Amino acid sequence: MTASSAPEATWVVVGRTSDGIAAITLDAAGAQRDRVAVDGGFAEFVRDMERDAAPRWVWSDTPTWYAALLDAGVRVARCHDLRLVHAILRDSSLVSEAAELRAAVQWDAGAVADAPPEAALFELEAPDPAGPPDLLEEAVAEFARQREALAQASASARLRLLVAAESAGALIAAELRAAGLPWDVAAHDAILTTVLGERPPGGGPPAHVQEAADRVRAALGDPVLSLDSQPKLLRALHRAGIMVESTSRWELARHDHPAIAPLVEYKRLARLLSANGWAWLEEWVRDGRFRPVYVPAGVVTGRWASSGGGALQLPRQLRAAVRADPGWALVVADVAQLEPRVLAAMAHDRSLAQAARGADLYAGVVADGTVGSRADAKVAMLGAMYGATTGDSGRLLPRLRRAYPAAMALVDDAARVGERGGVVTTWLGRTSPPPSASWMRVRQKGAAAEASVADESRARRAAGDRGRFTRNFVVQGTAAEWALTWLADLRRRLAELPLVDERDAAPASGPVFDRRPHLAFFLHDEIIVHTPLSHAEAVAQAVRDAAAAAGRMLFGAFAVDFPLDLRIDESAAKS
DNA sequence: AATTCGTCCTGC
DNA sequence: TCAGGCAGGACGAATT
Numbered sequence: 001m002t003a004s005s006a007p008e009a010t011w012v013v014v015g016r017t018s019d020g021i022a023a024i025t026l027d028a029a030g031a032q033r034d035r036v037a038v039d040g041g042f043a044e045f046v047r048d049m050e051r052d053a054a055p056r057w058v059w060s061d062t063p064t065w066y067a068a069l070l071d072a073g074v075r076v077a078r079c080h081d082l083r084l085v086h087a088i089l090r091d092s093s094l095v096s097e098a099a100e101l102r103a104a105v106q107w108d109a110g111a112v113a114d115a116p117p118e119a120a121l122f123e124l125e126a127p128d129p130a131g132p133p134d135l136l137e138e139a140v141a142e143f144a145r146q147r148e149a150l151a152q153a154s155a156s157a158r159l160r161l162l163v164a165a166e167s168a169g170a171l172i173a174a175e176l177r178a179a180g181l182p183w184d185v186a187a188h189d190a191i192l193t194t195v196l197g198e199r200p201p202g203g204g205p206p207a208h209v210q211e212a213a214d215r216v217r218a219a220l221g222d223p224v225l226s227l228d229s230q231p232k233l234l235r236a237l238h239r240a241g242i243m244v245e246s247t248s249r250w251e252l253a254r255h256d257h258p259a260i261a262p263l264v265e266y267k268r269l270a271r272l273l274s275a276n277g278w279a280w281l282e283e284w285v286r287d288g289r290f291r292p293v294y295v296p297a298g299v300v301t302g303r304w305a306s307s308g309g310g311a312l313q314l315p316r317q318l319r320a321a322v323r324a325d326p327g328w329a330l331v332v333a334d335v336a337q338l339e340p341r342v343l344a345a346m347a348h349d350r351s352l353a354q355a356a357r358g359a360d361l362y363a364g365v366v367a368d369g370t371v372g373s374r375a376d377a378k379v380a381m382l383g384a385m386y387g388a389t390t391g392d393s394g395r396l397l398p399r400l401r402r403a404y405p406a407a408m409a410l411v412d413d414a415a416r417v418g419e420r421g422g423v424v425t426t427w428l429g430r431t432s433p434p435p436s437a438s439w440m441r442v443r444q445k446g447a448a449a450e451a452s453v454a455d456e457s458r459a460r461r462a463a464g465d466r467g468r469f470t471r472n473f474v475v476q477g478t479a480a481e482w483a484l485t486w487l488a489d490l491r492r493r494l495a496e497l498p499l500v501d502e503r504d505a506a507p508a509s510g511p512v513f514d515r516r517p518h519l520a521f522f523l524h525d526e527i528i529v530h531t532p533l534s535h536a537e538a539v540a541q542a543v544r545d546a547a548a549a550a551g552r553m554l555f556g557a558f559a560v561d562f563p564l565d566l567r568i569d570e571s572a573a574k575s
Numbered sequence: 576a577a578t579t580c581g582t583c584c585t586g587c
Numbered sequence: 588t589c590a591g592g593c594a595g596g597a598c599g600a601a602t603t
Contacts, residue, residue, distance in 0.1 A: 226599095228598070228599075229598090229599060229600085230598090230599070230600085231599085231600075232599095248588075249588085250588035251588075253588090254588095271597090274596090274597055274598075275596065275597065298594085299593060299594060300593080301592090301593065303593065303594075305593095305594065305595075306594090306595075307595080308595095308596095309595095309596090310595055310596055310597095311595090312594065312595065313594085313595060313596075379590090382591075382592090383590075383591060384591095385591085385592070386590090386591035386592040386593095387591050387592070388590050388591040388592095389590075389591075390589075390590055390591090391589050391590040391591090392589080392590080393589095393590060393591070394590070394591085468591065468592060469592070469593090471591095471592075472591085472592035472593070473592085473593090475592085476592070476593060524593095524594095
């Protein structure tokens with residue numbers, strides 16, 4: 001790499017060749033400027049390029065390329081993830097001229113988790129066991145197809161924002177895994193012991209679990225009943241005269257019997273033990289860090305999924321185990337009522353935006369006279385976004401339609417399109433998948449002249465289901481775009497904060513993260529930043545600024561508040 | 576014996 | 588949990 005070519009290195013495509021890894025440098029227009037073999041270490045190459053030219057790295061799949069860089073202590077500012085972007089452009093209704101891109105089915109490979117290598121053994125039956133192509137020439141060709149599709153797209157500014165945010169999210173997901181969430185094992189253990197009781201030395205259930213089980217068995221008059229088998233438990237309940245159809249908590253709660261309370265208690269304890277008990281702690285927390293695998297766009301709406309450790313379902317009960325390192329703090333922030341705020345913005349609904357002024361949108365819905373209580377406001381708004389038709393929520397919808405006609409028209413239209421078999425698109429251009437072949441068959445059968453009552457009912461049911469899906473897709477998907485933009489902008493701001501002094505730095509999360517604030521957790525509308533104490537206030541401001549910036553980047557001048565619940569948790573212990 | 580299915584519960 | 592969207596994980600039961 002010559003020094004003179006560096007300033008023109010707007011994009012650097014990396015990939016494998018027959019001789020090893022090589023890189024092709026493109027200028028802003030996409031013209032090829034340079035091609036170099038990466039003779040030495042890939043990490044050193046990237047570190048030098050990043051310092052000299054700060055290009056946007058173009059690669060097949062972020063976990064494949066970035067995990068090793070992070071291990072070597074190298075971060076990059078920007079990338080273009082060909083696999084994730086391919087999936088967006090392939091399906092987006094904003095992209096019309098993309099026959100070549102859609103024909104490049106080798107890029108349709110599913111998500112490749114940055115799991116340990118042995119995970120590949122389980123993918124032998126997948127169409128492309130190696131994941132997306134990592135050959136340099138393939139990457140260059142796909143990148144050209146994607147640039148062309150973007151250039152041709154309508155609303156291409158939005159689509160470009162989505163592409164950039166999606167790729168930034170891929171970097172963040174890899175960094176979140178590398179950094180991990182600070183987890184206090186002793187605090188977790190104390191919670192378990194308090195709630196579940198002491199573990200008997202010889203094995204067996206913890207004390208409180210055993211006690212609850214014994215009380216259930218006594219009340220049901222069956223001293224050897226297995227409470228963990230749903231069919232057996234159901235039969236025992238019936239024998240005791242408790243005529244439930246399931247053993248779920250909400251149904252049990254309707255009956256009055258001495259076995260109910262201890263059974264509900266048993267289920268609560270058994271759940272904690274099996275999902276997040278000592279075995280979980282042993283398996284998922286290493287060196288004081290919980291490191292789940294995040295899967296950007298793992299959900300069809302664009303939300304992230306996770307795999308391993310149940311990162312997206314951490315019970316509130318265990319939040320107390322999330323603790324900053326000594327000398328560090330956690331900045332914890334979530335957006336209040338993200339989805340209805342996003343709906344107000346994308347529909348340009350001035351009344352709903354007015355109700356969204358301030359910290360509590362539901363209070364605003366009460367204040368403007370739409371409904372009488374905060375609880376009604378919440379259930380009505382959720383029903384509007386999820387497609388409720390009956391009950392309290394369904395009954396309140398006409399009032400929402402009168403008060404917020406633009407917002408309700410947006411979700412009602414999305415539902416109608418889905419019911420008819422159409423696709424819907426988020427604010428930035430992510431498009432829902434088309435209906436499945438089986439859905440089409442059910443619908444055709446129901447519409448046929450000789451359709452039975454059952455056929456018609458099944459078709460109606462399928463149409464309604466899909467309408468609720470597309471109704472929710474536009475809101476959930478756009479909310480995910482807002483959150484992704486928030487994350488990406490926050491990451492950029494955090495990178496601009498100065499490193500802390502060596503003397504302040506704790507042995508935190510490895511060489512990349514030990515001296516600066518870094519993201520540690522993300523869950524749909526919540527982020528946690530782990531930061532040296534000295535930077536906590538600056539981080540909190542960066543989190544707020546990024547939220548405001550995300551609103552502007554997506555929705556421009558149409559102002560909707562995105563207020564945060566934000567707190568700074570300092571470490572309890574000081575070393 | 577291994578894999579898939581169904582139930583239940585956690586999160587947003 | 589009266590209803591209505593998107594998920595993952597554990598476990599036992601059913602299936603192959």
